[in-house]
Amino acid sequence: MTIETDFTHDPDAKSWVESANGHPSFPVQNLPLCVFSPPSGGEPRGGIAIGDMILDLVDIADMLELDAATAAQLASGPKLNDLLQRGPDMMRALRHGVFELLTDDTDKKTIEPALHKADDCHLYVPVTIGDYTDFYTGIHHAENIGSLFRPDNPLLPNYKYVPIGYHGRSSSIRLSGKDVHRPSGQKKPAQDGAQPDFGPSERLDYEMEMGIWIGQGNGLGQPIPIHKAEEHIAGISILNDWSARDIQAWEYQPLGPFLAKNFHSTISPWIVTMDALAPFRTAQPARPDGDPAPLEYLMDDNDQQNGAFGVTMDVYISTAKMREDGDEPHQLSTGPMTSMYWTAAQLVAHHSVGGCNMQPGDLLGTGTLTSGEEGGEGSLIELTEGGKKPITLPNGETRTFLENGDEIIMTAYAEKAGYARIGIGECRAVITG
Known part of the structure; x- marks a missing residue:
């Protein structure tokens, strides 16, 4: 298996999340997974880092389609094990879907409430580690x-x-x-x-x-x-x-x-x-x-x-x-x-x-x-x-x-x-x- 580069690795890609552009760790080309709870409280849930922000996957699941939507739903609980279990194709679908949402400002106003300042969020070990x-x-x-x-x-x-x-x-x-x-x-x-x-x-x-x-x-x-x-x-x-x-x-x-x-x-x-x-x-x-x-x-x-x-x-x-x-x-x-x-x-x-x-x-x-x-x-x-x-x-x-x-x-x-x-x-x- 060789994981190929695709449109999500385009170095010229920009996000409407301003802090992501030129970010040394979390530009839109990265999109790492995490488990967090937002500043307002609530149960831990899956998120994705984008610039200085964390995108709440629960809040944007309905804006995704097919496998990307399923992946976001799998990440809605306090641990990411269920998502990881589904393998690389499911995780890739989530990456592609979120990348498109964050680089196309068509739905910017709808997505913005799902973004939280990372410094204000509480982070958790992202999975249940069995071994x-x-x-x-x-x-x-x-x-x-x-x-x-x-x-x-x-x-x-x-x-x-x-x-x-x-x-x-x-x-x-x-x-x-x-x-x-x-x-x-x-x-x-x-x-x-x-x-x-x-x-x-x-x-x-x-x-x-x-x-x-x-x-x-x-x-x-x-x-x-x-x-x-x-x-x-x-x-x-x-x-x-x-x-x-x-x-x-x-x-x-x-x-x-x-x-x-x-x-x-x-x-x-x-x-x-x-x-x-x-x-x-x-x-x-x-x-x-x-x-x-x-x-x-x-x-x-x-x-x-x-x-x-x-x-x-x-x-x-x-x-x-x-x-x-x-x-x-x-x-x-x-x-x-x-x-x-x-x-x-x-x-x-x-x-x-x-x-x-x-x-x-x-x-x-x-x-x-x-x-x-x-x-x-x-x-x-x-x-x-x-x-x-x-x-x-x-x-x-x-x-x-x-x-x-x-x-x-x-x-x-x-x-x-x-x-x-x-x-x-x-x-x-x-x-x-």
């Missing part, structure tokens, strides 16, 4: 972490054959803006054979990731073939999978992450659809010489040619003192989504190959996407080399890991010559004690 799997696709991050935890054997031999992942905790996924409570747990003792310490994590870290939303699912025992995997992906969001590194170092062997990861994950509120991302698809970077080719069930030529996303991610820190002094957040790093060693389609195909039934609203994390270049580290443990080299912020404060009051802000966007830039939104949270 969450976090992968480990950032090979540069895997090498960096491996060298800290296993200096003699940084990258295990299965990494280049198997998309490594762990089953995360969906119940603790929260929307951008919700505080993160510092977790407690056992920490690795200073000397082998000693009793572990217990208490609040002293090495709390962020992880710069992207989230991949599952659309239509598959039946139990019915794997999703690689060439059809993208039909099961609804879109992407920004994901911060917080990590307690001291707890992680003690517990991760032999079964992998547990308390170090299950306390909180932060997700951005917008689902940027696969159709919106069509102009920004790119070839999966070639594997280094000597690396094995993917096994047959993970190999598809079209996926290798178009399966990566040309998305750039940025992460910033704002300490309590910086906010008190009115200082701008400080950029810690930047990195591309193309640093994934495996494509999104490969993750879906591998996840289901044993017969696992993926469900609408399931979330797949990419894992930390470190670029492999200086300034592209996707976590503090990499930036500070395991806490050995503190970083100095512009106001003189230093950090090895996160302190109470620190706020981490992640943003992401896609841009390409000949197309309008679109944003993935913002993912932020403050650490509390």
